[in-house]
Amino acid sequence: MIRKENEELKKKLIETEKQLEKYTNNERHKKYYEKNKEKIKENGSNYLKKLKEENPEKLKEYRRNYYLKRKENKIET
Numbered sequence: 179m180i181r182k183e184n185e186e187l188k189k190k191l192i193e194t195e196k197q198l199e200k201y202t203n204n205e206r207h208k209k210y211y212e213k214n215k216e217k218i219k220e221n222g223s224n225y226l227k228k229l230k231e232e233n234p235e236k237l238k239e240y241r242r243n244y245y246l247k248r249k250e251n252k253i254e255t
Contacts, residue, residue: 211218229237 226237
């Protein structure tokens, strides 16, 4: 009974992974980002400008987290 249940769950897992492949990084996503590189950069900079005006504390938090991650990676290397 448990083995049968285990086999069914494995099948469901495989099906779910196949469905998720559509939405994870594949060639279509890479092509999109290559074609729209400038637009994506512009949207990112607009977001940072907006964040700077509306919520500077959040921006400080992002920068601090980045600093801590960079410091952590530097220590590991």
